[in-house]
Amino acid sequence: MTDIRLTEEGWQAVIADGFTFENVARLARAYAVYLLGRGGQRAVVGYDTRFLSARFAQRVAEVLVGCGLEVHLAKGYLPTPALAFALRHLGADGGVMVTGGARPAEYAGLVFLDRDGGGLAAEARALLEDRLGQPAPEGQGRLQVLDVRKAYYQALLAPLDLEALRAYSGVVYHETMGGATAGWFSGLVKEAGLGLELRELHAVPDALFYGVVPSPEPQNLFTLTALLKVEQEPTLALIHDGDGSRLGVGLAGGRLLSAEEVAALLVFHLYHKGRRGKVVWPKEGGLVEGVARRLGLEVVRAGPCQEGVLLGGDGTGRLYFGHPQSDGLQAGVLLLELLARRGQGLGALLAGLVE
Secondary structure, rough: OOOOOEOEEEEEEEOOEEEHHHHEEEEEEEEEEEEEEOOOEEEEEEEOOOOOOHHHHHHHHHEEEEEOOOEEEEEEOHHHHHHHHHHHHOOOEEEEEEOOOOOOOOEEEEEOOOOOOOOHHHHHHHHHHOOOOOOOOOOEEEEEEOHHHHHHHHHHHHHOOOOHHHHOOOEEEEEOOOOOOOOOHHHHHHHOOOOOOEEEEOOOOOOOOHHHOOOOHHHHHHHHHHHHHOOOOOEEEEEEEOOOOOEEEEEEOOOOOOHHHHHHHHHHHHHOOOOOOOOEEOOOOOHHHHHHHHHHOOOOOOOOOOOOEEEOOOOOOEEEEOOOOOOHHHHHHHHHHHHHHOOHHHHHHHHHHHH
């Protein structure tokens, strides 16, 4: 029997090796016991574009329903931050996302979400592991279809300057890498009625991620960087990993911004939108801390990225905006708003922050 150990990212294994329907069901039963033991009644379940993700999600949902839980199963693939939003939106008690995140295509995983939409804390993960193999109660739960797209879009767009965004007519590339944001950013652009020129790359979901690892690293972005080399400012490229949790950014000329540069731009932008709060960033003495200090903002090295936090990040492309689940789509649309409001390329804006 496979020895299952949970991390902050849940549980991942190679498909058809450790990641099997049997092991997925084992973990789902343990999670049902965990939720029911703390009075939980409702859960959301979603999945990404990996091989058999929809089937694995269906199995999770069946197990949870069989234990007496009300389960809302996503009608199609969706980004992890959209499922976390759905959990909060519905007032659910927990959630399971079938995703391998930014791992290679042969991996899949289960990410367990708590009531706030974030991952389980260490203590909760230990409790879940302890419940592996324990008998699960039988019940008659209920399975419902989850369609959160419109509500999620409305939540992302509500705090934005839609007038400035609708007036912007520049070129924006979106590199989905064949992952779970495929069609989601273009849908957001359509929902908002934006007039920009959107150029989607690898927008058809692909379980093999077009032969690359679905992480916004230079070695995985040959096509995009080649296209950007012939572009002019203020062209912007937004890059999302396999499940939409991380954001990468490319500029005209083929320049790829570091996670630190992206976070610094967002701190600057959010501050000038009138927002305040702490900045959670792991690196001492870098650009993020420099920008935050100049704006009079407190910087802490670690802590929960929840209410009272202006921006949180881990230096890998994960960015948090008042919730414990990173959201690459929200980060991307905020950068687009910055571009639209300032009227100059992000490269020029970044140069001003460095000076």
